Amino acid sequence: MLRFLDREVSVAHPGFSRWLVPPAALSIHLAIGQVYAFSIFKNPLLALKGADGAAWNLKEVGYIFSIAIAVLGLSAALFGRWLETAGPRKAMFVAATCFGSGFLLAAAGAANHSLALIYLGYGVIGGIGLGLGYISPVSTLIKWFPDRPGLATGLAIMGFGGGAMIGSPLGTRLMTFYRSSSHPIAATWVTMGLLYFVFMMFGVFTIRVPREGWKPEGWVPRARQSALISTHKVDVNAASRTPQFWLLWLILCMNVTAGIGILEQASPMIQDLFRGRVSAVPAAGFVGLLSLFNMGGRFVWASMSDFIGRRTTYFVFFVAGMLLYLALPFTGNTHLNSVALFVLTAGVLISTYGGGFATIPAYLKDLFGGYHVSAIHGRLLTAWSTAGIVGPLIVNGILDHYVGNHLPKQQAYPVILHIMAALMVVGFIANLLVRPVAQKYWLESATSHVRVAR
Amino acid sequence: MVTNEKNTSPILVLAAWFVVSIPAAWGVYYTLMNALKLFQ
Numbered sequence: 001m002l003r004f005l006d007r008e009v010s011v012a013h014p015g016f017s018r019w020l021v022p023p024a025a026l027s028i029h030l031a032i033g034q035v036y037a038f039s040i041f042k043n044p045l046l047a048l049k050g051a052d053g054a055a056w057n058l059k060e061v062g063y064i065f066s067i068a069i070a071v072l073g074l075s076a077a078l079f080g081r082w083l084e085t086a087g088p089r090k091a092m093f094v095a096a097t098c099f100g101s102g103f104l105l106a107a108a109g110a111a112n113h114s115l116a117l118i119y120l121g122y123g124v125i126g127g128i129g130l131g132l133g134y135i136s137p138v139s140t141l142i143k144w145f146p147d148r149p150g151l152a153t154g155l156a157i158m159g160f161g162g163g164a165m166i167g168s169p170l171g172t173r174l175m176t177f178y179r180s181s182s183h184p185i186a187a188t189w190v191t192m193g194l195l196y197f198v199f200m201m202f203g204v205f206t207i208r209v210p211r212e213g214w215k216p217e218g219w220v221p222r223a224r225q226s227a228l229i230s231t232h233k234v235d236v237n238a239a240s241r242t243p244q245f246w247l248l249w250l251i252l253c254m255n256v257t258a259g260i261g262i263l264e265q266a267s268p269m270i271q272d273l274f275r276g277r278v279s280a281v282p283a284a285g286f287v288g289l290l291s292l293f294n295m296g297g298r299f300v301w302a303s304m305s306d307f308i309g310r311r312t313t314y315f316v317f318f319v320a321g322m323l324l325y326l327a328l329p330f331t332g333n334t335h336l337n338s339v340a341l342f343v344l345t346a347g348v349l350i351s352t353y354g355g356g357f358a359t360i361p362a363y364l365k366d367l368f369g370g371y372h373v374s375a376i377h378g379r380l381l382t383a384w385s386t387a388g389i390v391g392p393l394i395v396n397g398i399l400d401h402y403v404g405n406h407l408p409k410q411q412a413y414p415v416i417l418h419i420m421a422a423l424m425v426v427g428f429i430a431n432l433l434v435r436p437v438a439q440k441y442w443l444e445s446a447t448s449h450v451r452v453a454r
Numbered sequence: 455m456v457t458n459e460k461n462t463s464p465i466l467v468l469a470a471w472f473v474v475s476i477p478a479a480w481g482v483y484y485t486l487m488n489a490l491k492l493f494q
Contacts (some may be wrong), residue, residue: 165481
């Protein structure tokens with residue numbers, strides 16, 4: 001019965017429209033993007049009491065999200081190679097099963113006041129679903145859209161940014177709906193697990209891989225193109241040994257670390273920089289606005305990279321980022337005192353943060369070819385996990401230092417943001433050093449043909 | 455050789471985009487409404 005999940009069965013028939021593939025990918029990314037809305041469950045979880053009256057603390061509850069994100073990076077790195085042979089449909093099915101069942105197990109944990117079950121369910125099993133789901137449609141999209149790889153992957157990864165916008169109101173409303181039940185969080189998670197599983201199955205049924213040798217009608221690859229765009233194929237293990245892989249790793253890490261610097265502190269930052277003018281409610285609006293910039297940036301920048309090139313796109317991110325991170329503290333009430341300018345500057349910065357995520361698969365495809373791009377992308381996502389630790393460490397470390405030494409918190413932000421500007425310089429240099437992949441890493445054409453046909 | 459080519463219906467393509475656009479639009483609307491509080 002599960003044979004329909006096999007790669008061979010999911011090969012598209014002649015006349016199949018490639019425009020069915022982005023919605024399939026979006027259904028996965030819109031679902032798993034829910035992880036960014038996990039914070040809505042923090043307070044309800046803190047209020048839960050066990051049979052002995054014990055409650056969890058903020059640190060313990062915070063680990064649920066951290067485990068999920070860490071497992072995301074690990075599973076993307078570990079299972080990427082399997083995905084390339086198993087095909088996107090099987091990988092998406094496993095992702096949907098893990099993500100959905102992770103919610104169910106976590107619900108059992110919430111109902112029985114077992115944090116270990118929540119860690120295992122939402123964190124580990126759900127985290128595997130996140131990692132597999134994130135990378136599963138990437139190489140398929142690139143194969144369907146060889147003429148617009150940035151647009152295609154931008155569309156899918158935009159979904160991950162948008163997932164929190166659905167997950168947040170959905171979770172809040174479900175908890176309100178189940179408030180009179182004995183276990184509102186458990187009931188919410190069971191409902192979400194089932195809903196997301198069904199939604200992701202739409203992607204599983206819709207996804208198709210192009211048949212061997214397929215290309216868009218009338219499309220002819222350009223005879224002259226950038227030296228960075230390869231016509232060869234590089235295996236995932238060989239790719240991991242290239243300097244290009246580690247330069248791209250650094251590029252993604254710098255871009256994400258700097259973005260997290262704003263996202264992590266968005267609400268308190270705007271309130272501190274505009275003390276007396278911006279309170280908690282409008283600050284929450286600012287956070288929402290940033291998520292719109294994050295989502296929009298994923299689509300706009302990745303699509304634009306098809307025209308201006310991947311390297312130029314990252315140059316724009318790093319040059320603009322450097323200038324804007326330097327300028328951002330001066331928009332506060334001690335200098336220009338302009339909320340609109342602050343919001344616009346932060347919005348543009350967050351759009352480049354999202355754009356960095358969405359453009360990286362196409363950059364990988366340019367350098368290593370489309371053969372193992374999902375697997376290589378999976379390994380590169382360890383840069384995200386690293387940035388997820390480094391970014392908050394920088395921000396919280398500096399803020400703690402200022403608060404601990406009774407210095408005005410407002411004065412910490414220029415220091416933090418200027419460190420982010422320095423990270424942009426590192427990213428700029430790494431991008432500058434990217435060269436075409438040396439021939440010794442290429443797959444021999446005969447070998448690659450056999451593997452592709454598998 | 456006879457090829458069995460069956461073009462995907464544009465209605466099917468539209469329906470697929472509809473399935474993912476509806477929840478996404480709901481999420482964007484909700485976020486936008488929250489974001490407007492910044493300017494009130």
